[in-house]
Amino acid sequence: MIMELPMNKKTWEQMLQVLLRITEAVMHKPKDGQIKDLFAQNLAGLLFRTLIVAWIRANLSVYISRELWDELLRVLSSLTDWEELITEWANIMDSLTSVLARTVYGVEMTNLPLDKLSEQKEKIQRGKGGVLELQKTVTVGRSFSLSWRNHPEVVEPMRFRSATTSGVPGVEKARNVVRQRTTGEAPGI
Numbered sequence: 001m002i003m004e005l006p007m008n009k010k011t012w013e014q015m016l017q018v019l020l021r022i023t024e025a026v027m028h029k030p031k032d033g034q035i036k037d038l039f040a041q042n043l044a045g046l047l048f049r050t051l052i053v054a055w056i057r058a059n060l061s062v063y064i065s066r067e068l069w070d071e072l073l074r075v076l077s078s079l080t081d082w083e084e085l086i087t088e089w090a091n092i093m094d095s096l097t098s099v100l101a102r103t104v105y106g107v108e109m110t111n112l113p114l115d116k117l118s119e120q121k122e123k124i125q126r127g128k129g130g131v132l133e134l135q136k137t138v139t140v141g142r143s144f145s146l147s148w149r150n151h152p153e154v155v156e157p158m159r160f161r162s163a164t165t166s167g168v169p170g171v172e173k174a175r176n177v178v179r180q181r182t183t184g185e186a187p188g189i
Helices: 009-026 038-061 066-077 083-105 113-128 133-137 144-150 171-183
Strands: none
Touching: 009 038, 009 066, 038 083
């Protein structure tokens, strides 16, 4: 329903307020010694996903006030002990990152050129009888979004520019931004 109905600013704001109040009421923090409400546990993932997706859709349609953003921050910050909130947030951020990469840079996150290059290098190494260091340590999923979630203790080595992707619009810029963030370098001017 949220995806298809055009709504004005007042309607969006009212819907977001109602979703915040419902989330607060249903997902309240258990008092000392109490266990989480079974109803809340069953509804947690769906409720958090609905709230976050509605918030994103609202922001794509209308301007959301600073006060409402602060209210979202207050509510979600008070509920960080719910694993479902963290999981839904991570899943939605993965989806947004994929959409952003595809839209802005033309990069498909499920089919990264560097992954293909790494797979080719592994095949060549296996063919020569050599074994890569990465294979010796831990087997990690090929996709960044899957590997960091499944193995948070493993830090994959930073991949550097390959001949297959150099010159592709946006890829170099995205690669440099990621490199700067992971190594803590100051952005180049």
